[in-house]
Amino acid sequence: DTGVSQDPRHKITKRGQNVTFRCDPISEHNRLYWYRQTLGQGPEFLTYFQNEAQLEKSRLLSDRFSAERPKGSFSTLEIQRTEQGDSAMYLCASSHRTAGNTIYFGEGSWLTVV
Amino acid sequence: QKEVEQDPGPLSVPEGAIVSLNCTYSNSAFQYFMWYRQYSRKGPELLMYTYSSGNKEDGRFTAQVDKSSKYISLFIRDSQPSDSATYLCAMTGGQGAQKLVFGQGTRLTINP
Numbered sequence: 001d002t003g004v005s006q007d008p009r010h011k012i013t014k015r016g017q018n019v020t021f022r023c024d025p026i027s028e029h030n031r032l033y034w035y036r037q038t039l040g041q042g043p044e045f046l047t048y049f050q051n052e053a054q055l056e057k058s059r060l061l062s063d064r065f066s067a068e069r070p071k072g073s074f075s076t077l078e079i080q081r082t083e084q085g086d087s088a089m090y091l092c093a094s095s096h097r098t099a100g101n102t103i104y105f106g107e108g109s110w111l112t113v114v
Numbered sequence: 115q116k117e118v119e120q121d122p123g124p125l126s127v128p129e130g131a132i133v134s135l136n137c138t139y140s141n142s143a144f145q146y147f148m149w150y151r152q153y154s155r156k157g158p159e160l161l162m163y164t165y166s167s168g169n170k171e172d173g174r175f176t177a178q179v180d181k182s183s184k185y186i187s188l189f190i191r192d193s194q195p196s197d198s199a200t201y202l203c204a205m206t207g208g209q210g211a212q213k214l215v216f217g218q219g220t221r222l223t224i225n226p
Contacts, residue, residue: 004157033212040122042202042216043158056212091157101146101206103214105157 002026004106006092012112013082020078021109025094032075033103034067035091036060043091043105049075050097082113117141120203120217129226133190137203137217140184144205144215147179149188152200152219161201162188193224 005024013019025032030051035043046065048056051072061067064082069075079086089108095101120137127133135149146165150158162177164170164186170177176189186205190197203217 006157031212033214035214040218042118042120042204042219043214044216045213048212058213089155101148102160102163103148104160105150107157108155110155 004092004094004104006090006106006109008109009107010110010112012114015084015113016081018078018080019082019111020076021090021092021111023075023077023092023106024073025075025092026096026104028096029094029104030072030097031095031103032069033093033095034075034077035093035105037089037091037108038087046077046090079111082111084113087111087113115140116218117215118203118205118217121220122218124221124223126223126225127193129193129195129224131193131224133193133197133222133224135188135190135201135203135220135222137186137205138184139186139205139215141205141207141215142181142184143207146206147177147186148204148214149175149177150202150204150216152202154199158202195224195226198223 032049034046037043049069064080091108093105095103149162152158167181174191178187200219202219204214
C-alpha cells in the first residue's frame, strides 16, 4: 500500500491523558497536513509541513496540541491533557511539491475521549 | 457565515438517476476546487480537481465551476449503489496553497 498511512486507527482514552498519532505520507510527498473532522462536518485544517518545517498552524491548534515532522518524513500529532471536545477523527494528508493542490488523505485516526 | 456552504442532505435517489451536488462559497480568492468522496469511517478520497471556471469530465462524474456566481457542482450520471457516500467539496487559493476549506458534506444514498 503506497497511500498515506495513519496509526493507530482508533484510540479510546480517558480525559486528561496524552495521546499521539503517527502519519506516514506517500513516498516523495514533501508536504504533509493534519486535519480534524467531527461527525457530520467537513475536515478542518490544523497544520501544514513542508519537509520538516511547520509553516502554518490553525487557531484550532491549541497549546495542548503539538505536531512534529522530524527529518521531513513521518509526522506525529500529540494531544496533551485530552478533553471530551477533542473526540474526533484526525486526518493526515500529503501532496507533492509539483502538485500541491492534489492532496491525498489517509484513513484517519479516530479518537474517543471518555 | 461559513466560507463554504454545502447542503448536508441526506439525499436519496434511485439507481440510474442523475445526481447533482452543489456548493457555494464566499471567498473570491478560491481558484482550485475539488470533490472528495468519503465512505463511512474512512478518509476522504479525491474524485475531481478543477482550476478556475469551466467543466471537467471523468467517466460518470462531471465537475462544474462558476466563479462569477461562486458556485460549484458535481454531477453523477448513471448512479450506482456503490456511489452511496458523503461527498465533500473543498477549495483553496493560489497554486500550492496549503489549506483546503471544506463544505459540510452531502450524504448520498443510491437505492437499488
